[in-house]
Amino acid sequence: MNTNWFSWKHTVGLILLVGLNLTASADGRPNILLAIGDDISWQGIGAYGAEYVDTPTFDRLAVNGVLFNNAYCSAPGCSPSRAALLTGQYIWQIQEAGTHGSDFPRELKVYPELLETEGYEAAYTGKPWGPGKLTERDRNPAGAEYNNFTLKDLPAKGISNKDYARNFKGFLDERSKDKPFVFWFGAHEAHRSFELGSGAKNGIDMGKVRVPGFLPNTDLTREDVADYGLEIEWFDSHLGQMIETLREAGELENTIIVVTADNGMAFPRAKANNYEYGVHMPLIISWPAGIKATNRRVEDFVSLIDLAPTFLEAAGVDVPGEMSAKSLMPILKSNKSGQVEAERTFVLSGRERHTHARPENLGYPIRALHTAKYNYIRNLFPGRSPAGFEFKDVDSSPSHLLMLESMDSELTQLAYGPRPFEELYDKEKDPYCLNNLAANPEYRSILDEMNEQLQSELHKGGDPRILGYGDIFDSYPRYSSTRPYPGFNTSGKYHPEYVKRARSQMKDLGISNPGYERRLRRNDKETGKKPSK
Numbered sequence: 001m002n003t004n005w006f007s008w009k010h011t012v013g014l015i016l017l018v019g020l021n022l023t024a025s026a027d028g029r030p031n032i033l034l035a036i037g038d039d040i041s042w043q044g045i046g047a048y049g050a051e052y053v054d055t056p057t058f059d060r061l062a063v064n065g066v067l068f069n070n071a072y073c074s075a076p077g078c079s080p081s082r083a084a085l086l087t088g089q090y091i092w093q094i095q096e097a098g099t100h101g102s103d104f105p106r107e108l109k110v111y112p113e114l115l116e117t118e119g120y121e122a123a124y125t126g127k128p129w130g131p132g133k134l135t136e137r138d139r140n141p142a143g144a145e146y147n148n149f150t151l152k153d154l155p156a157k158g159i160s161n162k163d164y165a166r167n168f169k170g171f172l173d174e175r176s177k178d179k180p181f182v183f184w185f186g187a188h189e190a191h192r193s194f195e196l197g198s199g200a201k202n203g204i205d206m207g208k209v210r211v212p213g214f215l216p217n218t219d220l221t222r223e224d225v226a227d228y229g230l231e232i233e234w235f236d237s238h239l240g241q242m243i244e245t246l247r248e249a250g251e252l253e254n255t256i257i258v259v260t261a262d263n264g265m266a267f268p269r270a271k272a273n274n275y276e277y278g279v280h281m282p283l284i285i286s287w288p289a290g291i292k293a294t295n296r297r298v299e300d301f302v303s304l305i306d307l308a309p310t311f312l313e314a315a316g317v318d319v320p321g322e323m324s325a326k327s328l329m330p331i332l333k334s335n336k337s338g339q340v341e342a343e344r345t346f347v348l349s350g351r352e353r354h355t356h357a358r359p360e361n362l363g364y365p366i367r368a369l370h371t372a373k374y375n376y377i378r379n380l381f382p383g384r385s386p387a388g389f390e391f392k393d394v395d396s397s398p399s400h401l402l403m404l405e406s407m408d409s410e411l412t413q414l415a416y417g418p419r420p421f422e423e424l425y426d427k428e429k430d431p432y433c434l435n436n437l438a439a440n441p442e443y444r445s446i447l448d449e450m451n452e453q454l455q456s457e458l459h460k461g462g463d464p465r466i467l468g469y470g471d472i473f474d475s476y477p478r479y480s481s482t483r484p485y486p487g488f489n490t491s492g493k494y495h496p497e498y499v500k501r502a503r504s505q506m507k508d509l510g511i512s513n514p515g516y517e518r519r520l521r522r523n524d525k526e527t528g529k530k531p532s533k
Helices: 003-009 056-063 078-087 111-116 164-174 219-249 304-314 329-333 398-404 410-416 441-460 471-475 496-509 514-526
Strands: 031-037 066-072 121-126 181-186 255-261 284-286 296-303 346-351 366-371 374-379 422-426
Touching: 031 219, 031 304, 056 219, 056 255, 056 284, 066 346, 078 111, 078 304, 111 121, 111 181, 111 304, 121 164, 164 181, 164 219, 181 219, 219 255, 219 398, 255 304, 296 304, 296 329, 296 346, 304 329, 346 441, 366 441, 374 441, 398 410, 422 441, 471 496
Parallel strands: 031 181, 031 255, 066 296, 121 181
Antiparallel strands: 066 284, 255 284, 346 366, 366 374, 374 422
């Protein structure tokens, strides 16, 4: 066990209680520190009620700031979710960046670069945007890389050896002291794989572990959840060290600190799914100099894409018109808890291809609408398997392998079996989204209302799946690994048949897409193929 880390996680709360009579950044504008975990559902943090994890940093930030009870990511997969957060747009608005392991078009504006043009320094440590390939950019959109320092002593296998906290200090030491900064701390935790038994070995109280209701409640799944909790504690401990570095540098008071994650926990029916544990995210924002009313719990429905315009507004930078998100600054500046902005009663999420798990490298497209009481989910191609060939669209884990041993069980069928075009869940009665009400005549009016609202919002947002050229999503290349499944399976290449379909659809609709055509020409040149017709 890493005893230094174990000691640190139990003392960091004291550090956050010290007085904040500190200096502001050089030009008065706030610094921005985004701490984004990998595969963490909102209920994996102590401030949201998780009793088995020890997250003093996150919990103290919630006391000193604002905790959002209803924050959702744009997609239940890392690459598209991170791209959406950076651009302030939903995944169906950002072309190739809206699918997993693809490209990040150069015309997409991202908040770190917009802030850089206004005098900020932008950098990251850990995991930035990705996976994917930057064919048109010289640098990751999260900023300049700071991953020079590593650790030898780790609490468990599977935890990254990157010394996030020291890398952040290295950035602060090297940056221009007369400029504010925007920094992306992308923890690799709690991404699979976990060392089995590492949670209990490092002090997780197994008696307090609670297994979500969509998983079988067994000793093995409890152990798996505990191991997940250990990785969340590691994330928390590094942010605590970063906060101490900010305090020592006199930069803490005027730094906006955000705690969140890209998508839900890597368990069956969570990650890569638009149910609660796939898209409902932690979101805590602290800013001592800017948020006067603290220890607030906000019920407004917000999306992680709202962070981009929030950061820009806080820095006094104009928000581009293409950003469909809405700044959270009115909520942060308010002194209210509960519902602050009356119109924030719903949020959207979606999904396209996650891994290469189906013939022809096809995805499993989903669009969803989330409110306080209901989740409405539309599976656009219910004939495709949600879990893919050999269940490869689900992260491998002890819980996953256990469920595959009982294919006839209700929970396994819910996780891996076919799904209808529409799903509707009453979250107040069914928080784990197990009882689909879409075919229940008593809910017909609610289903129709949410269907109409989702359709309207997607149309307004320019979703190609709704406007009639949705095949463009299945044409996008996957730069990550592929499997020897039937049909098209070439990594790094646009799918020629779906390119043809998408072009035909756009032509019929009178839609011009010069960026798409430019990337197709570049891809054809790089792969040595004849230009796409």
